[in-house]
Amino acid sequence: MAVTRFSVSLEKELLEELDSFAESNGFANRSQALRHLIEKNIVEEKWQCNNVVAGAIVMIYDHHKKDIDSKSNDIQHDYFDVILSSQHYHLSHEICLEIIAVRGQASRLTELSDKLIGIKGIKHGKLVMSKST
Numbered sequence: 001m002a003v004t005r006f007s008v009s010l011e012k013e014l015l016e017e018l019d020s021f022a023e024s025n026g027f028a029n030r031s032q033a034l035r036h037l038i039e040k041n042i043v044e045e046k047w048q049c050n051n052v053v054a055g056a057i058v059m060i061y062d063h064h065k066k067d068i069d070s071k072s073n074d075i076q077h078d079y080f081d082v083i084l085s086s087q088h089y090h091l092s093h094e095i096c097l098e099i100i101a102v103r104g105q106a107s108r109l110t111e112l113s114d115k116l117i118g119i120k121g122i123k124h125g126k127l128v129m130s131k132s133t
């Protein structure tokens with residue numbers, strides 16, 4: 001693909017952050033890092049639409065905290081039509097890892113993910129989606 005050069009003006013701090021992002025993620029140069037960031041953001045924007053996509057929601061939480069399991073279960077039942085399966089791993093005495101495989105309209109998966117990750121006490125959560133067609 002043809003490449004067009006253009007110049008970008010950035011504050012010093014932002015440029016330093018870009019360089020450290022490029023280094024820690026193994027990008028060869030700033031152009032590659034920028035390309036990745038731009039593509040990622042534009043693809044994510046497309047996810048906010050009605051395209052049918054497949055993906056996974058990954059959550060880490062302490063199951064001793066505040067009915068997380070029952071809240072998560074209630075939410076998942078409201079979205080049974082887009083949940084393919086879920087796996088629960090007890091990582092330690094307290095910590096749980098849950099991986100929920102999903103397929104459906106991107107906007108609905110985002111809504112489900114926001115509700116689950118928004119449960120108070122969830123330590124970490126992430127939705128990954130990719131085109132399913």
Ligand code: NI
Pocket residue numbers: 063088089090091095096097
């Ligand atoms: Ni567990």
